Amino acid sequence: MDAATREAFRQRLLEQQRALVRRIYDLEAELAAASEREIEYGDRAQAEDTELDLELLDEQSRREWEEIQAALARLEAGTYGRCEACGKEIPRARLEVLPTARRCVRCQETQEVSAEA
Ligand SMILES: [Zn+2]
Structure with a gap:
């Protein structure tokens, strides 16, 4: 970035x-x-x-x-702009929608699933 x-x-x-x-x-x-x-x-x-x-x-x-x-x-x-979970860059498009995003979509979804469990 x-x-x-x-x-x-x-x-x-x-x-x-x-x-x-x-x-x-x-x-x-x-x-x-x-x-x-x-x-x-x-x-x-x-x-x-x-x-x-x-x-x-x-x-x-x-x-x-x-x-x-x-x-x-x-x-x-x-x-x-770097995913806190996997360390990869969060796509710009995601940051445009959610500037406070800490994780990429994939890691976010994984986290939400495990939080529900
Ligand atoms: Zn990630």
Whole structure:
């Protein structure tokens, strides 16, 4: 995978991450309105990176968040796009659909079958 491709996926992952952050703040706003709690939104926006309240996310969003973090870490480490199970390159088409994919389709299916057993 060349540098330009890695950067393209990095941008996609960051955009996905930003979308999740927006979802967290929407949830916080709803909760605050519901409980009439006062929140300093200006301060919180500045602390966006450090003060994410992941507890507010549902299970699926939390997992998505962790997958994005893991994918970004793999990009940093230079292992992005490589199957964690068999070590082969994950086809570009699969990464286009699922940028956070850790495994190739074949290994993913094997893993899901064994997880069910
Ligand atoms: Zn594999």
